[in-house]
Amino acid sequence: MPAKRQPLLNSMLRGVHHLALCTDDMKATTDFYVDVVGMPLVHVMKVPPGLGVGPGNRGNPPYEEIRHYFFDMGNDSLLAFFEIPKGAQPVGNRNAIGAMQHCAFVVSSRRFREVEDRLKAHGIDYVGPIPQMPGLLGIYFYDPNGIRLEFACQPADGESPNVMACVTMTKDEARAELASLPGATTEWIEKRMAALPTA
Ligand SMILES: [Fe+2]
Known part of the structure; x- marks a missing residue:
């Protein structure tokens, strides 16, 4: 377990403002995110x-006056859904190039246990908790739209998870991986390692 460290200063500030996804059933999606995931519904509108x-x-989606609902995903960030008319679009392939493979939400240890209890109580299949990066556990499940979700928890961090700490590695480990990239020169590798949160 790497030593606890401060996150890098990054001009992006804090990351996600909102993540926008698509559903064809806003009611079922709303029930799932509020009741199972525990994200409050905070804004409802039509485009x-x-x-x-x-x-x-x-x-935005090429349909007139479709529903656009927002959920509070925590830490002042939003999860948004558009409601696509039924049958107007195919079901997405999360492994397609450019698609979102899964979305992992950071949770405290307390919320992690609570969410697992909620999944059990609602009879939702899930996988985990599975150890991921050092000190990181993940629980995986699917929303009603087939979107793959993860709850990510760093138990040793209690109520204040330090996300960047879980990707800390040595320069030698990073150098070895980067060297396997086709076209990577020594100069390129050293330049790309500049901001790596190495141990
Ligand atoms: Fe993940």
């Missing part, structure tokens, strides 16, 4: 007219 089809579209 304003004119933004679905036509020149007003800014990259």
Whole structure:
């Protein structure tokens, strides 16, 4: 278990503002995230007219006035869903290039136990807790849309998980992996290791 360290200072500030996903059943999705996952529903709306089809579209789903709901995923970040009309889009392949394979939420030890209890109480199949990176445990399950979710917990950190600490490695370990990349030169490897949170 690496020594506890401060996260790197990064101009991105804090990471995710909101993660936007798609469903074709907003009610079932809402029930799942509120009742099973424990994320409060904090905003409900329909996308304003004119933004679905036509020149007003800014990259959102190409359907008019669809539902767009927001859940509090913790630490002042949001999980958002668009409701795609039934049958209008295929079910996604989470292993496709460019797709979201899974989303891992950070939880404290207390929440980790609580979520496992909630999954059991609702009869939701899950895998884990499985040891991942050093000091990191994961529980995996699927939402009603087939989206793969993870709860990530660092038990030794109690109520204040230090996420960056769990990816700490030695420069030698990092160098060995980077050297296996096709086209990696010694100069490139040393440059890319500059910001690595090494032990
Ligand atoms: Fe993960």
